[in-house]
Amino acid sequence: MVIKTTITQVPEDYSLNDVLLRGRVSTTASIKELPSGDKVVEFRLIINREKREGVDTLDIAAWSAKSRRFAMTLKADEWVEISGSIHRRFWKSANGVASRWQVEAIEMARI
Numbered sequence: 001m002v003i004k005t006t007i008t009q010v011p012e013d014y015s016l017n018d019v020l021l022r023g024r025v026s027t028t029a030s031i032k033e034l035p036s037g038d039k040v041v042e043f044r045l046i047i048n049r050e051k052r053e054g055v056d057t058l059d060i061a062a063w064s065a066k067s068r069r070f071a072m073t074l075k076a077d078e079w080v081e082i083s084g085s086i087h088r089r090f091w092k093s094a095n096g097v098a099s100r101w102q103v104e105a106i107e108m109a110r111i
Contacts, residue, residue: 017085019103022111023047025078026057029071038063041071045082045103061089061102070108083107 029043041062046055060082062071074080084106090099 019082019084019086021045021047021058021082021103022079023058023082025074025076025080027076029062029074031068031072039068041068042102043071043074045080059100059102060084060105061087062105062108064106067105067108071105079111081109081111 023045026044026046029041031039031041033039043060043062045058045060047058048055060071062068082103082105084104086101087104088099088101090097092098
């Protein structure tokens with residue numbers, strides 16, 4: 001008896017979601033408790049654009065206890081370096097499902 005097997009090629013996944021940012025804190029961070037009981041600290045980072053005028057302001061979220069503690073010590077106009085990843089968050093709003101993009105801060109340091 002001969003048994004034939006078929007080998008299916010699975011394409012390799014080269015996905016990468018790593019972010020490294022340096023910028024100024026826009027204002028004091030705020031802590032939010034979610035309906036699930038989880039806590040997150042949120043703040044905004046101001047990043048100057050290269051080679052043209054203007055800035056980009058990015059939403060930063062600190063989820064781990066360590067990153068939440070650090071984020072709560074940041075002051076407006078302080079320079080920080082953040083490494084993490086980009087995530088899209090969804091929630092129910094008065095107008096239905098809403099979403100926004102955030103950078104989830106894994107490591108942060110003053111510079």
